[in-house]
Amino acid sequence: xxxxxxxxxxxxxxxxxxxxxxxxxxxxxxxxxxxxxxxxxxxxxxxxxxxxxxxxxxxxxxxxxxxxxxxxxxxxxxxxxxxxxxxxxxxxxxxxxxxxxxxxxxxxxxxxxxxxxxxxxxxxxxxxxxxxxxxxxxxxxxxxxxxxxxxxxxxxxxxxxxxxxxxxxxxxxxxxxxxxxxxxxxxxxxxxxxxxxxxxxxxxxxxxxxxxxxxxxxxxxxxxxxxxxxxxxxxxxxxxxxxxxxxxxxxxxxxxxxxxxxxxxxxxxxxxxxxxxxxxxxxxxxxxxxxxxxxxxxxxxxxxxxxxxxxxxxxxxxxxxxxxxxxxxxxxxxxxxxxxxxxxxxxxxxxxxxxxxxxxxxxxxxxxxxxxxxxxxxxxxxxxxxxxxx
Numbered sequence: 001x002x003x004x005x006x007x008x009x010x011x012x013x014x015x016x017x018x019x020x021x022x023x024x025x026x027x028x029x030x031x032x033x034x035x036x037x038x039x040x041x042x043x044x045x046x047x048x049x050x051x052x053x054x055x056x057x058x059x060x061x062x063x064x065x066x067x068x069x070x071x072x073x074x075x076x077x078x079x080x081x082x083x084x085x086x087x088x089x090x091x092x093x094x095x096x097x098x099x100x101x102x103x104x105x106x107x108x109x110x111x112x113x114x115x116x117x118x119x120x121x122x123x124x125x126x127x128x129x130x131x132x133x134x135x136x137x138x139x140x141x142x143x144x145x146x147x148x149x150x151x152x153x154x155x156x157x158x159x160x161x162x163x164x165x166x167x168x169x170x171x172x173x174x175x176x177x178x179x180x181x182x183x184x185x186x187x188x189x190x191x192x193x194x195x196x197x198x199x200x201x202x203x204x205x206x207x208x209x210x211x212x213x214x215x216x217x218x219x220x221x222x223x224x225x226x227x228x229x230x231x232x233x234x235x236x237x238x239x240x241x242x243x244x245x246x247x248x249x250x251x252x253x254x255x256x257x258x259x260x261x262x263x264x265x266x267x268x269x270x271x272x273x274x275x276x277x278x279x280x281x282x283x284x285x286x287x288x289x290x291x292x293x294x295x296x297x298x299x300x301x302x303x304x305x306x307x308x309x310x311x312x313x314x315x316x317x318x319x320x321x322x323x324x325x326x327x328x329x330x331x332x333x334x335x336x337x338x339x340x341x342x343x344x345x346x347x348x349x350x351x352x353x354x355x356x357x358x359x360x361x362x363x364x365x366x367x368x369x370x371x372x373x374x375x376x377x378x379x380x381x382x383x384x385x386x387x388x389x390x
Contacts, residue, residue, distance in 0.1 A: 009131045016124055017356045021340065030344035031382040033304075034352045036177070036322040036371040039378060042241035042282070043289065049281040050245075053274035062273040064265050066094025066249070070276045073283040074249050081209075082219050084227075090254040093261050096271040097246035098207045098235040099125050104264035105203055105231055105250065106133040114168035119154060121357030121364055123177050123205070130171075138162040139359045142179055144316045144325065144367075151319055152181040156190055163194060169201040170194070175208035175217060178354055178369040179325055180318020182215045185223075192223045201256075203231045207248075210239045210290055213298040214319040221251070228253050231260070236279040238322070239293070241373075245275040297322070297372070300379060304372040307383030322373040325354060327366055331389065334366045347385045 002011055018035040025032035041047060058067075065071060071088035078084040086092055095101040102125060110116070112134035118126060120139040130137050140159045142152040170191060174183040183191075195202050204220045221230040235248035250260055301317070305324055309315045313326035328339050336353035344350055351368045358364035372379060 009134065010128070013128050013131065017352055021350050021352055024341070024344055025350040028344040028348065028350075030348045030350045031378060031385065032350045033370045033372070033374065033379075033382050034340075034350040036373060037243050038241040038373045039375055040241060043285065045285070046240055046242065046278050046282040050274050050278035053277035058274050058277055060273065062094075062270050062276055064261060064270055065089075066092070066270075067273070067276045067280070070094055070247075070249075070280040070283075073280040074251065077283045078219075078232075078251060082222050084219060084221055084251070086251045087254070091251060091257055093250040093252075093257050093264065094276060095248040095250060095264055096268040097237060098205060098233050098248040099129075100246075100264065100267055101233040101235075101248045101250045101260075102126065102203070102205065103129040103132065104260050104267055105233070106130055106135060107267075108259040108263040109133075109201065109203075109231075109256075110135040110168055113166060115164060115166045116169055116171050117159070117162045117167055117200075118171040119173070119176070120359055121178055121354050121367075122171075123173060124357065126171060126173075126205075135168070136166070137359070138164070138167070141358075141360055141363050142176070142181060143363070144179070144327075151184075152176070152179045152316070154187075159191070160194060163198050163200070167198060167200055169203055171203050171205070172220065173205040175206075175212055175320030177208065177321050178323050178352075178357055179316070180321045180323050182212055182217060182319040184215060185218050188218055188220055188223060192220065192226050195229060196225055201229050201231065202226065204233065206232060206234045207238045208321040209234055210294060211297055211322065212294065212320040213301060217320070231256055236282060239290075240279065240282045242275070242279075245272055245279070247272050247275050247279045300372040300374070300376065303376060304370060304379050304383070307379070307386060308370065311383070311386040311389050322371045324370045324372060325367050326370065328368060329366050336365055336368045340368055347388045349382045349385050 021034035071092040074092050075086045075088040106129040110133040115136045117138045209217045232251040237243035316325045340353045351370050354364040354367035
């Protein structure tokens, strides 16, 4: 339905599926395994650092680039985990979450008509950010394995064919929402080689970088000849379970950072002064935190995957992220949107239809996404209700 007054390039971008399904959960009292937000807070030392920052008077505008201690912590994090070197004064930019980082990047880098090559299914804000910048998206489909075993895959020839003289950049999300795929080093190298061949930038969304259960997260910027053409985006929300604080960042060469900052300063200008101080504390937590956080999420993933399998779904087990995708066709159904819309009434659980993350709708119409970033008792309650579908 057309929305009056809304510009043409944003027609079709109505209420997000996450808001729609969460509202449905609230209306029906269903267990919400749709929207990917934790139901517990992160470490006490981080929240206490935020409280202390407020008490210490860090409540006014921070610097446009972000407070120095957070930029230093981000640069140290990149060096500590990946051996990447970024100058905190010229190559790190703090943003209002990864969503603003992505929007500012698209607004800064795209001229009207420039093409963005990206993979589907895709997080919905990607399409909106590209549209707001006047860009055009060209999608390459990630497909699940036919037998349900192994990661999603893409055809390199399809990626190559998507690149045209109008292409400006490749947008990549790894670990990948919603499929849970972690792009391996060989796949990343093939993407990088095409970027170099066609002189494209690569923008990577790496917000689930510390949620890898199988394989290893390899930043695109760590590959040979890619540091100068890669914009790396991440955030604190997923790693530290403070999604409402909206502290994200960009790491990129100086010229790209300046360009993105130019757009970013006219969006939120700055944000979250006391939370920036707290996330600087979080990024400096010891390895034990990161290891236990990943182990906890891996256990929750396994618990939900087993329950979904027992309920009768074909389960595509994730290599990382918060999410599991399942196929509903074993139930004799193929309309994932309708399945999710009626699921709360049928058994008291909410999931998200993957079809909204596809341009090629038939590719995703039978797939639905579940989140496991919840307490074990919440996952168990959902699994118990889902047994009535079998």
